[in-house]
Amino acid sequence: MPFEFRDEMIHRYRSDGYVIFRQILPPSLIRDLRKAAARVPEIARGKSGPQAQRLQPIASHLTAEEMKPFLDYATFPPLVEAIQRILTPRHTLSNGKADRMALLLEPVEKPWWTGWHRDIREDGDRATAMPDLEEFRRITVDPLWFNQINCPLYEDNCTWYVPGSYLRRFDLPGEKAAAEHPMPGETATDEERERAGVEYCQRMPSSIRASMDAGDFMIYHPNGWHLGNYLPGRKRVTLHDWAPTPELVDWYDRWSKARAAAANK
Numbered sequence: 462m463p464f465e466f467r468d469e470m471i472h473r474y475r476s477d478g479y480v481i482f483r484q485i486l487p488p489s490l491i492r493d494l495r496k497a498a499a500r501v502p503e504i505a506r507g508k509s510g511p512q513a514q515r516l517q518p519i520a521s522h523l524t525a526e527e528m529k530p531f532l533d534y535a536t537f538p539p540l541v542e543a544i545q546r547i548l549t550p551r552h553t554l555s556n557g558k559a560d561r562m563a564l565l566l567e568p569v570e571k572p573w574w575t576g577w578h579r580d581i582r583e584d585g586d587r588a589t590a591m592p593d594l595e596e597f598r599r600i601t602v603d604p605l606w607f608n609q610i611n612c613p614l615y616e617d618n619c620t621w622y623v624p625g626s627y628l629r630r631f632d633l634p635g636e637k638a639a640a641e642h643p644m645p646g647e648t649a650t651d652e653e654r655e656r657a658g659v660e661y662c663q664r665m666p667s668s669i670r671a672s673m674d675a676g677d678f679m680i681y682h683p684n685g686w687h688l689g690n691y692l693p694g695r696k697r698v699t700l701h702d703w704a705p706t707p708e709l710v711d712w713y714d715r716w717s718k719a720r721a722a723a724a725n726k
């Protein structure tokens with residue numbers, strides 16, 4: 462089925478905090494992106510070791526020629542239009558220049574997981590460096606503010622999400638406990654770690670798995686509960702991106718300055 466935008470997707474995004482545009486990338490673009498990404502796993506593992514989860518930003522490591530398909534993706538009209546309908550015409554895929562774009566990769570040695578988290582939360586360890594806490598409390602539950610994108614170039618079952626969780630600043634009973642559930646250490650077998658990873662994902666109340674195929678595109682609120690659960694040997698090359706407004710870019714700049722100032726105290 463070719464991708465077709467439906468207004469129901471706007472409702473989904475606003476209530477659930479995520480929506481998946483199924484098979485929105487054409488096979489020819491997927492092919493070009495896969496070829497352009499070919500060196501990325503080796504670069505990432507050379508830099509961060511065999512368990513490397515990502516290379517970010519890819520623009521610092523790839524040639525202008527290799528980056529070209531990623532810019533084609535960022536300006537692909539059906540994608541640009543779908544994003545503008547979910548968000549607004551002021552939201553620009555990849556910030557128009559792919560300067561923060563990452564690729565998410567599978568680990569080589571062992572199953573592992575990020576742990577359930579909300580990327581930015583007011584009671585997190587980075588909250589003291591919030592540029593403006595009252596502003597953050599307003600924008601974190603605003604459907605048009607924070608967003609993140611996963612766009613797999615190969616089938617990807619790694620991402621889990623809790624629909625609707627971005628709309629509440631505070632956790633429901635059981636969420637913290639599920640997130641902090643003890644996990645097996647490095648000495649457990651791969652099969653024990655794999656099983657524990659799946660059970661850990663399922664333990665979170667109302668969690669769903671974002672099962673995706675090549676060329677699907679998921680946009681989600683990164684401040685809702687989510688995680689990545691990874692298996693070695695399960696090839697993963699997933700574009701990790703955002704579609705900010707100028708105000709969101711400015712918020713991240715202010716936040717990074719506030720954190721730098723707090724670190725120097």
Ligand SMILES: O=C(O)CCC(=O)C(=O)O
Binds near residue numbers: 690
């Ligand atoms: O791998 C994923 O899909 C999610 C990764 C993630 O949430 C993170 O690194 O913060």
Ligand SMILES: [Fe+2]
Binds near residue numbers: 579683
């Ligand atoms: Fe995250």
